[in-house]
Every structure is written in C-alpha cells, then in structure tokens.
Amino acid sequence: MLDKTYDPKEIEARRYPEWEQSGAFEAHPESAKPPYCIVIPPPNVTGSLHMGHALDNTLQDILIRWRRMKGDDVLWQPGTDHAGIATQMVVVRNLEQEGIGLAVEGASKTDANKKLLNREEFLAKVWEWKAYSGGTITGQLRRLGASCDWSRERFTMDEGLSKAVLKVFVDLYRQGLIYKDNRLVNWDPKMLTAISDLEVESREVRGNLWYFRYPIEGSDEHIIVATTRPETMLGDTAVAVHPEDPKWKHLIGRHAILPLVGRRIPIVADEYSDPEKGSGAVKITPAHDFNDFEVGRRHKLEAISIFDKFARLNDNAPERYRGLDRFDARKKIVADMEEAGLLDKVEPHTHAVPYGDRGGVPVEPLLTEQWYADARKLAEAPIAAARDGRVRFVPERGREEFFRWMENIEPWCISRQLWWGHQIPAWYGPDKKVFVALSEGEAREEARKHYGKDVPLERDPDVLDTWFSSALWPFSTLGWPEETPALGKYYPTSVLVTGWDILFFWVARMMMMGMHFMTEVPFRTVYLHGLVTDEKGQKMSKSKGNVIDPLELIEKYGADALRFTMASLAAASAGRLRLTPARVEGSRNFATKLWNATRFAEMNGAALPEVFDPATAQLTVNKWMLGELARANQAIDKALEEFRVNEAATTLYEFIWGIVCDWYVELTKPILQGADGPEKNETRAVTAFVLRETVKLLHPVMPFITEELWDKLGHRAVHGALIGQPWPAPAATDTAADAEMGWLVKLISDIRSARAELNVPAGAKLRLLVVGADQTTQTRLATHRAAIERLARVEGVETAATAPKASLQLVVGEATYALPVGEVIDLKAEGARLQKEIKKLGDEVLKIDAKLGNAAFVSKAPEEVVEEQRERRAQAEQTRARLSTALARLSA
C-alpha cells in the first residue's frame, strides 16, 4: 500500500536518473515522427538556478513532455553559455580573494607583491573554474525535472560552436556586415571594456546642475553653460546656442575662452541647443557625449578625449588634473571655477545616468576603435518575418516591442576588451592592415599575397560580445555549419520560451543571424513570460535580500510542487509573477491529495481488467466521471496549444481536487465498499482508468509524482515508464449522465448547506422526506440513495404527501425535500432561513422582470439570451413558490 504521504525527496532522486539513463529524453532525428524542438536559453555555465530559470525551464519542460506524449519526435536542446563578462567578473573576484590580479596595462598597482596573471594564465583559471562549477546548473535543471536531451549538451565555447562563431564573423565581414569603426562607445571604466547599448541601464541619480561662466573673447561678457558633468569641460571644443535664442544669438560666431584650460572655443548655432534647458547655452564635448559628438561632426569640431580607460584624466587635461579620477576631478574643477568666480550657481538636479549593467559604475562615452555589426541591415529580414507571421509572438504585443527595437536599431558593438570569450579572428600586419580569416594560417596566406612576403601578424586581442555566440544558438547547437540530420530536421525550432528581459539581447539577435545564415526563422513561436518577483512585486536581488532559492523550495516541497506553482503563475499576459511560498505549499498539498486519492483506489481494489472499454460503462456516476475526464483532457490540450499554461494547471487542479476527490471518490464509496457484483467491478475499473489517464494528463506539469503513481498503479509492468506513454485522446461525454449528476450534486450540497446553517449537529442522521417528486426524480433518488445517505448524512429516503411540521425544507427542481428535525433545531431559525432564500429568489425575479420589461432588450438581445432569462425567471419563481409553501407549512 502507498505511504500516507508522498515523499518527493526519495522519489525524485530515484526517478530522474532512471529516465535519463533509459534514453527517454533523447531525440531521434532519423525517426519519421514530426519534429518538436525547443532550444534552452543557455544559462551561464558557472551560474546556479534562480527563480527565473525555474519558471522558464518548467514551462519548456511542460511543453516538451506534452508534445513527447503527443507522439512528436522531441528535442529539447540543452547547453550553457560562457557568459563572457559575467564569468570573467566572477573569476576575477575569486582571484582577488587569493591576492591575485590581472596584468592589465596601466592599472595602478595597489600591492607591489600582488601576483598578476597574463591572458593565458587567466584563461587557464577560467577553464579551471568552469570545470569546477560547470556542472552545477545542469545538475539543478535535472533536479527540477527538465527532460533535456543531455546527450546533445553544448557549450558556447566548445569546438563546434566556436567554429560556427568564426565562420559567421568571417562571412559577415566579407559581406561588409561587420566592420571596424572609430566612434563613441559606451565604455565601462570598471570592467575596462566597451559594452553595447543594451548593456547600459539608466538610473535616476540626484546630482547637481552647475552653471559655469565662460568669458567671451575680447569682451567683458560671459556665456553661461549648465552641466551635470563639470569635469568634461576640459574637453569642451565649443558652446552651442539655438540660432533663434534671443538671449545668446548675438554671440554666435564669437569665441569663448575655456576657463582652467585657456582654449579658444567657438560659439556655434545648433538646433540641438534647447533655450528652455539649463541656461540655453550648452557646452560641447564631442569626445565624451553622444549628442555633442553629433554637434561636433556638424560643425567640424575637434574631439578632445580627456579620459583614459579607467576614466581618469589623461594628458590632454591640464597638468594639475592629470591622473585624477573623474569624480575627484569634478570636485576639484567646481572648486577651481568657484575660486575663479566663474561658478554662476548650483541647482540640485535629478537626472538619468547611464550605468554599466555588470560593472555597476557610470559608463563613459569614449572615442575608440571597435568592431561593429550592421544591425540595421541584419534586422531587415527579421522584421519582414515578424510582419508576415513566419514568426509569431505570444503574447502578441511582443511583436510590437520587437518592431520598436528592430526598426530603430543602432550599429551593434560586438568587440569586448575582455579575455574570456571568442577571440576575434582578425590579424594585423605591420601597417595595421587587417586580415580576417578562419585561422591564423589563412590570415598569413592572405597577408603573404598582400605584402608579397611573410610578415609578422598580430591577432586582435578583443573577444566577441557573449550575445554574438548566443545569437547562433538555434543552429550552431544543431551542428551548423555541417548539414547534420538534426539541423535538417529541427530547424526552424518550434518555440522559444524566454522572458521579456532578453527579447532584444537574445531573441532579436537570433532572428538576425538565423535569417541571415539559415534563410529561415530560428523558431516559429516566441513565448514570452514575465519576471518572477517576490510577493510585493519587487525584483529579487541579493542586495535586497528578498531572493527565494528555488532549490530550497524543491528541498522543502518537492520539484513537482515548485513546477506546479510556476505553471499556475505563468499567465501569458503577465508582467511580473509574484511568488509566495504559501502557494508552493498549496501545490505540495495538491500532490498529497492526488497521492491519497490513489491510495484510496488501491485500498478499494481499483484495477483495470485486461480488457476494458470505458465506453461500455453503465453506471451514471461512471459515465459522468468519464465525461468530466474528457472535458479536462480537451481543456488541457487547448490551453497548452495556446500557451496558456496557467489555465492547464488550473484545469488539472479543479479536475483532480474538485471533481475526482470531492465528488467521484465520495459518490462511489458506497459502491466500492458495498457488495461484490458488476457495479463494483465497473466502478473499480473506471476508478483505475480515470486515475491512469489523470496521471498522464498531469505528467507534463508534475512528472515525478505521476511517474511514481504510474508505477504504483501497476501500469509500469505492462506499459513501461509513464514518460513514454501516449497522451490520452478525449472520449465522448454523456449529457444525460451530466444532467443527472448535476441534480445529485445540487441536492447533496443544498442539504449540507441547510444543515450547517441551522447548526444541525454534523453527526445527526435525519430522515429525508420527498414531496412532489416526478417519476424521473423518483428513479434518480432510488439510484443514488446510498450516496445521498452518506454524503448528506441522512437515513432513509421516503416519499411523503406533505412535509412534516418541524422540519428543514428545501427545493430542488420540482420537488421539495423535508428533513424532520424535531427538537434539534430552532424552528424560528429555519423560518428565517427560508425567508432569506425566498427574498433572494424574489430579488432575482424582479431583476429579470426589469430586463424582460425592457422592450429594447427583448427586441435587440439574441433570442437565446432572452429565452435563458425567461427560463431562469420561471425556475426562480417555481422554487420561490415551493419555498413559500414550505414556510407556510412550518408556521402552520
């Protein structure tokens, strides 16, 4: 017999390896079955599972397991990402604790004895770290139950994928879609690398607006500029004013003398300058501000870079500021300007400051040479594909977001001044001529042709943006550039499941690369889900201390409970998904409930005969139950087809708990615990059948407990593991059985309510007298007598001409039911209860009358709506009349 409670820990530990080793997760590209493929959003190889992963991978696994049972040849392609900047950061931090640093050029050495690693040494350390922690996240995905085909696991820096990266880079370069350019980039002075626009996040910062006076050459006049960044003034090469600004237009064409520097800078007219902002005149620092750069370009201004890569002032700054950090320089410059009497005023000012999302310090626009991908060109095909529906977004507004980004895209800076990542396949000759090739050998070959002799080449030290390799993920993992069977079969993949947060970072770029290299979308559907937050809707973060560890929840409640919670949370439309541990506990209780229903079935000899056709069931309760199963089955299929995973979860919950446990099990107890015979046999078989099918329907969401129950129910010996079972096909429903059971459920519920309301002791068994029942009802009462007696706690069901005086009365359909209570209850209370019921019905009649009395309603509303109102009115009126009779009887 089953234990009293379900113990997830032991079962999960046992079931997962069994599945994996049996090959149940493996794809079969050679099979004739239709393909269904999801590529996993590759987690950081050295990361660990957080709530976002738990949600994302639960949703994927639900779809995967469902389609596998549906008979598709399923591939859930797993793997991990080298996560360049993130991993490098972690390893650097680890090394720092050991007193080891990186040999970075120009860094101020804080400790002379500090050991410094060169590139090669550092990379060895990263690989060491990967070897040490690389299995963590994949192990945790296994604990979650993710049925990935691990035999095909890939890593963005493994040999095959690196090859794909090289080829893509070289091809795009040769097609002119990758190029080098010298322009302003977002520079992270902490990570010491360029980053892309997307890696910059704006933060509201309270700062100041400083108003500086710049003397006008050859006059006593000053022009006042306002700035939030005083330190950049050292790089100013102009002041811009609006051409129509009455305040300043007279100065256009004159020059100002840049204080502290002494440089003569022009005052130019440019519409960029907004007379309403600041002083109306704006200082122009082309080397350190994106807008100023544009202004500078228009007016052919010099761009004077005053920062080094650490954002310290360089040799272009006056001597006394050199080497100062930008924020120290800010203070000093403000002080110096004030001393010089050139500080007009200071206003507190809140504004958005761009921060590097990894380094966490403000980024510095810096003029450097970087590699760029022509995103505008690459975005054309994806935009077209999204427009004509070759790729679909769920929810649909994802498409609009996608367009908004893709249509306004800027060149994508793909080079990073890091060591961990795919090193750019570009080599430079002595004259800096660049040779881009798949290998150093090929580069050398080209160089020889170019120079007419062998020359020493130097490889570009930069690596590619992590998202460059992730962009290839849907085809690189399938073997591209080789034309493998897997690539042929699974590309385009079926659906991509991911969060809104990486729509641009990742989804958009996979679309670009997929369209360009495969000429087909990488996935037919993009299913976007929200962010898991704490119960207050706050993003989980270590610094806030509100992180809930999914592994702790798995430990405490089981993986199935966490999965079920994730599934119910995942409304396709949602923005943020608030997680409360209480909800996970509820899911655990749900698992226990199913476990115990099965335990009950087991104790009562529920078993499937060798041959059993549910369509031959005779008993109303069984026919109804099978209909409910069919309805649940259909609803789950429909919900999953439309990516309404939460609806599938809700359906399962209501079906299993609300129908099977609350009603079917209770209603059939008299049969199962009664005399042997065909009725008992049928009910045992139907119970076993329903549980068997239920376990299948629940399996995608709760794989562990269902596999265990499948085994315990004895199906395993006959059919094998549940994971490989075919998905149930819904059977027909029986409307007559549904109507009869609807009546029964209402009768029992009404009796229970009335009893509870009048405080009839729960243990008191009353007689049930039926007045005015028609033939159908008489038959039904006879059929379900045992169930009624048990569930409504009555003793004997008898027909009577009139209700006895001291009784509790209720009306269901055409009949009145009286439960003689004698001294047990207060008749006044019963009178009040009846009056309340009568008033409720009266109110309803009035409401309906108002509607039906409205000529516009009767003439304009659809016929069936009007008819329905008439029926409801008749029903209410009839019940009210019967209750009035009952009330009269009571007080007679």
Added chain:
RNA sequence: GGGCGCGUAGCUCAGCGGUAGAGCACUGUCUUGACAUGGCAGUGGCCACAGGUUCGAUCCCUGUCGCGCCCACCA
C-alpha cells in the same frame, strides 16, 4: 520625454459583453476506514475613478489618478 502593461474579496491572482471566481487568510464545525499537507459549511467585492458606446459593461472606447516595466540626448 515617448511607448506599453496593470489597478477585481484582507493578501496573491484568474475571468474580459448577458448569473463575480480560485488559492491563502478568516469564521463555524467534523478525528466520517484515502487524505488534518484533510472534510463540510460560511464571512468577505459600488470589479480604481469619471464619462462614452450598447438592449446590457468588471469586460469595448476616451480621460483622470495610482503602481510597474521598457525605450530615450547625463544642459
């Protein structure tokens, strides 16, 4: 500054033209031979606010307020 989403029971959320729902919490009650991680019965809602469309609006439209997210040139 622009765009988008969300305001439904004490809390977390479903529902989205025609009888307002769930889970948790709360109240009463029950150790009924599956389950107290449970059963049964309840309490609780001007469906944010104001207009409009409609025979009819929680649902569609417009505006207001509040919350959140994304994007945007750090004057």
